[in-house]
């Protein structure tokens with residue numbers, strides 16, 4: 196029968212260590228780890244023991260014969276990975292700009308008994324901070340101070356992951372177990388660089404790990420960005436997830452057509468939420484104000500604009516597959532450029548573009564409103580770049596390139612979803628071009644005792660599980676520094692820090 200890994204897999208490799216027959220790949224020791232969209236189970240070796248299902252924090256593993264209808268393709272997707280086993284694994288350089296090549300470890304992992312008590316502060320309670328905390332708590336005797344500027348822990352698991360991905364959100368429960376660990380002090384509502392300074396934090400700890408993520412979004416740099424109705428996916432995502440700093444009325448869904456600029460997974464998340472039947476979202480973690488607005492929504496069509504062809508779209512296969520199963524929603528490919536259809540038709544069965552075979556292809560008259568069809572729709576427009584957000588004060592449309600020349604897609608809302616971007620953490624060096632803090636193996640360049648992990652370290656790409664290997668690298672570097680005796684000694688007492696934190700935090 197065999198088991199199969201499905202859509203919600205976040206690559207954290209927890210299942211690998213529990214599989215008695217080593218049939219889940221790529222493992223963290225294999226070169227392809229970190230470059231595949233998910234892990235896969237070899238159906239020829241799997242002995243159906245179910246250990247991986249119990250271990251998986253996001254309910255991504257099922258016996259093949261009990262796969263839900265909308266996940267059946269995953270039996271083939273898992274098997275197909277092993278059919279390619281003889282092929283040469285890709286070089287890191289071939290994997291595109293979003294791939295982070297992990298440096299080879301330059302240290303031997305030290306044992307907890309190699310050093311005395313250690314006080315480590317971790318700034319940020321998203322996946323990267325929590326994997327670092329878990330590593331320190333399980334493998335050393337360190338005391339950990341966990342800090343987050345928000346009154347709720349979880350980072351993007353809480354305020355990024357879409358509410359209709361409840362299994363993925365459950366990874367937050369696994370992280371939350373460490374909030375009450377006897378060696379952890381958690382301070383929420385405390386901003387480092389605002390409520391307390393980086394120097395105050397460093398003075399009370401042997402080491403500080405910054406896991407502050409990538410809090411803002413990239414700009415398009417085209418005319419009209421200031422027009423009302425041009426918003427960032429960052430704020431829409433935060434709005435529907437009930438982020439405490441985004442006003443309940445921040446998003447108004449009064450437009451019939453929305454143009455989403457970008458076609459990565461965040462773009463697909465936003466498109467899916469905007470066209471889904473709101474009743475399917477009731478009962479999820481969606482913010483009540485967002486659900487109410489979605490119930491009033493006039494949105495009938497979301498256009499996903501991407502510069503590349505269908506083979507080089509930024510979304511992952513699993514997110515596109517999920518989109519094909521949203522009830523009441525049609526997918527359409529805008530046939531404006533013959534190369535789009537050619538790429539889809541010529542794609543081999545394992546190529547990304549092949550997933551759009553069977554999706555209707557038609558030219559779209561963008562000067563017309565979407566129409567009053569019963570069903571809502573998502574239109575993919577590939578090989579097309581935005582030139583201008585048009586209108587007066589409000590948006591009238593988005594002028595874009597294409598094989599049909601420059602056209603204006605009439606729309607009342609434009610949403611840029613072209614990536615997140617790191618914000619310089621107070622007091623740390625910052626690479627403005629990359630939006631990250633420069634580091635060597637996680638150690639901030641030129642700052643003894645200061646480390647980075649997660650999106651602020653390697654840029655805003657990679658799912659939740661990618662932060663686990665990232666945290667292992669950073670914690671490994673930190674422990675090597677402890678053993679080498681290069682950490683500056685703290686001058687303040689732990690108790691005085693916790694008193695300071697309680698006084699300063701916002702309630």
Ligand SMILES: Cc1cc2nc3c(=O)[nH]c(=O)nc-3n(C[C@H](O)[C@H](O)[C@H](O)COP(=O)(O)OP(=O)(O)OC[C@H]3O[C@@H](n4cnc5c(N)ncnc54)[C@H](O)[C@@H]3O)c2cc1C
Nearest residue numbers: 205319321322323344350351355387407408649650658659
């Ligand atoms: C919209 C969206 C949807 C996603 N969906 C998925 C998904 O379905 N599956 C998946 O595998 N991955 C998903 N990801 C990717 C995943 O969320 C990231 O890999 C992960 O959250 C990055 O972790 P991080 O800890 O570096 O940053 P974050 O999760 O952003 O955590 C950073 C934390 O630091 C805190 N912080 C920032 N500055 C300060 C400061 N000065 N003082 C104190 N605290 C501070 C923040 O409040 C935040 O809690 C998604 C990402 C986005 C943007």
Ligand code: SF4
Nearest residue numbers: 214241242244245247
């Ligand atoms: S069911 Fe058992 S043998 Fe099969 S992949 Fe999972 S852990 Fe491995």
Ligand code: SF4
Nearest residue numbers: 204205207208210251
């Ligand atoms: S989420 Fe983790 S444990 Fe679950 S299938 Fe993916 S790699 Fe395995």
